Amino acid sequence: MRFGRKGKLSTRYVRPYEILHRVGEVAYELALPAELDFVHPIFHVFMLKKCLGDPASIxxxxxxxxxxxxxxxxxxxxxxxxxxxxxxxxxxxxxxxxxxxxxxxxxxx
Structure with missing residues (x-):
């Protein structure tokens, strides 16, 4: 189950979140908002996607x-x-x- 929704068409990546700190070799703790408090805040590296934000493109x-x-x-x-x-x-x-x-x-x- 991905972020409270079932099915293969549910969203895979939600949005960029701030990384609080590194946990071990391959895991990171994220700063999740209050509506995602049912999700555990520590994610493995393969579940994360690099956010390439370019301020010039805004x-x-x-x-x-x-x-x-x-x-x-x-x-x-x-x-x-x-x-x-x-x-x-x-x-x-x-x-x-x-x-x-x-x-x-x-x-x-």
Missing amino acids: LPVEGLGVDEIFFYEEVPVDILDRQVKRLRNKEIATVKVLWKNILVEGATW
């Missing part, structure tokens, strides 16, 4: 135009490139779109 919410229910609408700004993919029997035209509030590297086909 965008401020003020400039994005997010409404009160945190809905974000992506608006296309420009078409950067066009290409035609040839399959066996047909051709598919695709375009590379630049979106509002996204850098050029984030443009999608």
Whole structure:
């Protein structure tokens, strides 16, 4: 049973938690919140996943135009490139779109 839920589709990793200290060679004690007090706070290394948080990847919410229910609408700004993919029997035209509030590297086909 994972974090109070049964079944193979239950969440495997919940969220990042602070490591309080190392217990033995391969176990760590985590600072779990009050709603997870039924879970033992000491975990083996294979049950933990490294959290690679990058502060530069966090965008401020003020400039994005997010409404009160945190809905974000992506608006296309420009078409950067066009290409035609040839399959066996047909051709598919695709375009590379630049979106509002996204850098050029984030443009999608």
